[in-house]
Amino acid sequence: MKLYLSGPPQKKLYSKIQITGSKSESNRLLLLQALYPNVEINNLSNSDDSQVMQQGLKIHDGVVDIHHAGTAMRFLTAYFASQEGKEVTLTGSQRMTERPIKVLVEALKSLGAAISYEREEGYPPIRIKGKKLLKDSVSLPANISSQYISALILIAPSLSNGLQLELVGKITSVPYIQMTLGLLNEIGVKTSFEGNRIRIYPKASVDVATLTVESDWSSASYFYSIVALSDFGAEIILSSYKRNSLQGDSVLAEIYRDLGVKTVFYENEIQLKKIGNPKSKTLNLDLANAPDIAQTIAVTCFGLGIGCNLTGLHTLKIKETDRLEALDTELSKLGADISVSDKSLTLSPGKNRVENVAIDTYNDHRMAMAFAPLALKTPLYINDAQVVSKSYPDFWKDLKKLGIDIRKT
Numbered sequence: 001m002k003l004y005l006s007g008p009p010q011k012k013l014y015s016k017i018q019i020t021g022s023k024s025e026s027n028r029l030l031l032l033q034a035l036y037p038n039v040e041i042n043n044l045s046n047s048d049d050s051q052v053m054q055q056g057l058k059i060h061d062g063v064v065d066i067h068h069a070g071t072a073m074r075f076l077t078a079y080f081a082s083q084e085g086k087e088v089t090l091t092g093s094q095r096m097t098e099r100p101i102k103v104l105v106e107a108l109k110s111l112g113a114a115i116s117y118e119r120e121e122g123y124p125p126i127r128i129k130g131k132k133l134l135k136d137s138v139s140l141p142a143n144i145s146s147q148y149i150s151a152l153i154l155i156a157p158s159l160s161n162g163l164q165l166e167l168v169g170k171i172t173s174v175p176y177i178q179m180t181l182g183l184l185n186e187i188g189v190k191t192s193f194e195g196n197r198i199r200i201y202p203k204a205s206v207d208v209a210t211l212t213v214e215s216d217w218s219s220a221s222y223f224y225s226i227v228a229l230s231d232f233g234a235e236i237i238l239s240s241y242k243r244n245s246l247q248g249d250s251v252l253a254e255i256y257r258d259l260g261v262k263t264v265f266y267e268n269e270i271q272l273k274k275i276g277n278p279k280s281k282t283l284n285l286d287l288a289n290a291p292d293i294a295q296t297i298a299v300t301c302f303g304l305g306i307g308c309n310l311t312g313l314h315t316l317k318i319k320e321t322d323r324l325e326a327l328d329t330e331l332s333k334l335g336a337d338i339s340v341s342d343k344s345l346t347l348s349p350g351k352n353r354v355e356n357v358a359i360d361t362y363n364d365h366r367m368a369m370a371f372a373p374l375a376l377k378t379p380l381y382i383n384d385a386q387v388v389s390k391s392y393p394d395f396w397k398d399l400k401k402l403g404i405d406i407r408k409t
């Protein structure tokens with residue numbers, strides 16, 4: 001599906017949007033629910049990634065295809081490795097077979113798991129024969145993906161002695177690890193995280209616990225970008241959000257304040273308001289703790305005509321696509337002066353914008369959603385626009401509510 005986005009309304013934008021639950025929180029809670037059936041979940045994400053997670057958890061024997069879902073791949077690897085009597089092959093999309101999993105497989109094997117590679121060593125598909133894992137301490141590199149660590153933490157309370165993890169190297173995407181620990185705490189599991197050591201205490205069962213997933217902050221980023229790029233002002237209300245979020249991407253409120261967007265927190269929602277122009281000509285940010293909003297921020301800066309130096313982007317090359325290369329290619333097509341390394345992105349200030357460019361999305365939901373707000377500044381095409389369903393199936397419907405003209409071509 002190719003979309004043409006044009007015709008932003010020449011007036012202030014108002015809208016009220018209910019965004020689906022966080023896919024990160026949802027996929028963690030789905031796994032915890034499989035281990036502790038008393039866990040009940042409200043506001044579950046309707047994303048493809050949470051659907052495949054739900055379906056994967058139902059399988060006992062056979063092939064589990066998780067498509068593009070990184071969290072499902074990593075979390076289900078740990079889950080099936082610890083489930084005595086279950087035997088599955090975990091696989092996914094072509095891209096998933098290029099996303100590394102060796103660190104997690106090695107860590108699980110050191111705990112006693114039986115996992116083998118079906119094709120290339122270090123990458124899915126993998127064959128898992130579930131076993132009771134008897135060891136209670138593990139050491140693993142922490143600088144490649146936090147999902148390996150979260151996967152181990154999620155199964156840890158179900159192991160008879162719990163688990164101690166020693167993290168080696170600089171820990172990346174830390175808020176996602178804290179989210180995992182926070183959710184365990186909410187169901188009554190005791191944890192500690194000091195320096196490079198995490199300890200999870202065992203828990204045989206959980207009293208009935210209903211948890212409400214907060215809406216997805218990464219999805220909210222696209223509305224922050226829209227408000228920042230609006231020429232006639234904007235007031236957008238998003239629900240359901242809270243001030244004390246488990247999601248690291250809630251740092252958006254702080255980041256976009258410097259780009260002219262104010263966030264007002266109400267009980268269950270946030271209001272985004274355009275209050276001015278960017279504070280400086282160049283934005284400098286380390287996004288090692290919030291990698292998923294890098295694309296949104298780079299495109300906002302381009303649309304505003306300001307520059308940015310984004311660092312801490314070493315995980316972007318192994319996500320749904322090589323996001324650094326994809327941003328370089330697509331922003332260059334639009335006229336940007338941009339350069340990337342394997343962990344950073346530099347955009348020079350400038351108002352040069354080519355019209356009617358067709359943005360390629362590389363099977364990456366965030367490429368489609370990050371570029372869409374640019375329609376407020378210049379008409380553009382989005383190729384394979386259906387990719388948004390990985391995290392936010394209603395994205396285009398919600399965008400239409402703002403009055404942006406969206407047509408299938």
Ligand SMILES: O=C(O)C1=C[C@@H](OP(=O)(O)O)[C@@H](O)[C@H](O)C1
Nearest residue numbers: 024071145146147173176291315
């Ligand atoms: O644990 C999670 O829910 C996630 C962790 C992050 O991955 P990395 O730790 O690989 O950076 C993030 O990019 C991803 O979208 C979701």
Ligand SMILES: C=C(OP(=O)(O)O)C(=O)O
Nearest residue numbers: 068069070071292319320
């Ligand atoms: C990187 C992402 O997801 P995952 O790693 O779970 O595929 C994402 O949603 O931006």
